[in-house]
Amino acid sequence: MDVPASATKSLRVAVLADSDTRWKWGALTAQRITPAAAEVRLDGYLLRGRATPTARQLQEVGVRADSLSEVTGVEFLHAxxxxxxxxxxxxLVGGAVQAMLHGLRSAWGTGPRPVVVTGYVGVVYEKLADGLLLRHGADLVLANSRHDADRFRAVYEGVGADASSVTEVALPFLGGAPYSGEHEPYTVVFAAQPSVPDNRRDRTYLLDRLIRHARTHPEREVLLKLRSKPGEHTTHIEELPYQKLVQGKDVPDNxxxxxxxMGExxxxxxxxxxxxxxxxxxxxxxRVPTVVLTDLGVRETLGNHHFTGSGCLASWDRLDAGHRPAPDEEWVARQGVATDGSYETAFDTARERxxxxxxxAGGLPPLTPYYTPETAPGYLPGILARHHLGPDGAPLPGAPTADKAPGPVRQIVRRAARGAYRHGVQRVAPVIRRMGEL
Structure with missing residues (x-):
């Protein structure tokens, strides 16, 4: 059988990410979708913004690149x-994907260009149509499961957009040894989220129930797994970190x-x-026993509605009483979790495409996003302008480029401004909100 030339040659791959979780997804996806026999050079670009990952967050992700640089959108297009x-x-977040697609179309014109890939970091439980149409125009729009692939195609076909880019894969960071039985001590882990739930009352409730579970089961080790440290941001803004909510509380030794x-x-x-x-x-x-909480309701705003039919929904009361969940195998299979050993082949279709x-032969045609100044004249220009791009995707006058890199003083000011923004989000904004509720 003839082997495609691309399977044996050296490949240069770039990943543009706007947060630690998206860098993890993008870099691991790049590793999964490149032909196995190819020698790959991976260059990482971090989009400058409120969620640009810190050195600690990058180290925790554990994905190494041959080069890594922080850029604005226009600097990236120049590169x-x-x-x-x-x-x-x-x-990237959907709006940034759309802006880069138009910017890249303008930058590349009809000349040679790489294969462009995008997708989602995890569960898609909100803004399905909006997020998908903002990603339309990439050569491959990756769906992390059969369930998502069906939904993605339905959205594209429903608006008359080309759905051939939708490609079923799986989450690139699944792996690790299968669960083989109880540890000593038995360990319960609560995986915290930065923006779910989004209010002090509900977050305090979950924290108090976790602490109560630790007291109810002193023989267990109870861990609160946190995504980021105070002052850091991830994909979503965390205004009420659990680290601060737990301060002053009487917690048990376990x-x-x-x-x-997360894998460790x-x-x-x-x-x-x-x-x-x-x-x-x-x-x-x-196959680690898994519970999705129902204590705050099963609601779209929480995202736990995605797990209906999974067999994993339960409350803290049931967990305190010793409940052990049993996942529905059919549901698990449709979600791309691949407990049947098929995970290693989940990316074959993407690699082949x-x-x-x-x-x-002759290279790839220009990128063709669904949104254009003709199809979305009241929406697209605003998205592009936020990234200093005009309606045609070209940089607006005065936008920073790589050949006008900021000097040391400006870099210090940028870091200080970012720190002030994060302080405002985590400290000042909640205070103002509480004052407004008086």
Whole structure:
């Protein structure tokens, strides 16, 4: 059998990400979708913004790149016009993906370009149509499960957009040893989320119930797994970190706060508890008993509605009484969790499609997003302007470029401004909100 040329040559891959979780998804996706026999150089670009990951967050993610740089959107477009890449992964929020697609179309014109890939970090439980149409125009829009692939195609076909880019894969960070039985001590882990729930009352309730569970079961180790430290941001803004909510509370000796790589925490987990975190899918992949809480209701705003039919929904009362969940195997299979050993082949279709596109004679045509100044004249210009791009995708006058890099003083000011923004989000904004409720 003939082997495509792209399967044996060296490949240059770029990933643009706007948070620690999206960098993790983008970099691991890049590793999963490149042909196995290829020698790959991975260059990482971090989009400058409120959630730009810190050095500690990058180290915790544990994904290494051959180069890593922080850029604005316009600086990134300038780099893409100068550097020849084979594959580009856009691991961004939807609006940023759309802006980069139009910016790249303008930067590349009809010349050679890489295969462009995008997708979602985890469970898609809100803004399905909005997020999908903002990602339309990439060569591959990755769906993390059969369930998502069906929904994605339905949205694209429903608006008359080309749905051929939708490609079923799986979450790229699943893995680890399968659960083999209870640890000593039995360990319960609550996977916290930065914005779910989004208010002090509900977050305090969940914290108090976790502490109560630790008191009810002194023989167990109860861990609160945190995503970021105060002052850091991840994909979503965390206005009320659990680290601050726990201050002053009387906690038992078997209750602890932990950070670190989720996979390493799951290595010692006997029961994973969450509201709707993607960590639930990681745990289910490894057959770790998993509970999605119903205490605050099963609601779209919480994202736990995604788990209806999973067999994992339960309350703290049931957990305190010793409940052990049993996941529905059919539901698990449709969610791309791949507990049946099929995970290693989950990316085969994506790899084959990319190899075909790389070998395409005459190169690839210009990117063609669904949104254009004609189809969305009241929506698209605002999205592009937020990234200093005009309606045609070209940088607006005065936008910073790579050949006008900020000097040391400006870099210090930027870091200070980012710190002030995060302080405002986590300290000042909640106070103002409480004052407004008086």
């Amino acid at each position: 893409m016009s100068q550097e020849p890449y084979d594959i580009l992964v856009l691991a 209750f602890r706060l932990v950070y670190g790589h 925490v799951l290595d010692r987990t006997d029961l994973l508890v969450t509201v709707s975190s993607t960590a639930a899918l990681e745990a289910l992949h490894r 990319i190899a075909t596109l790389l070998d395409r």
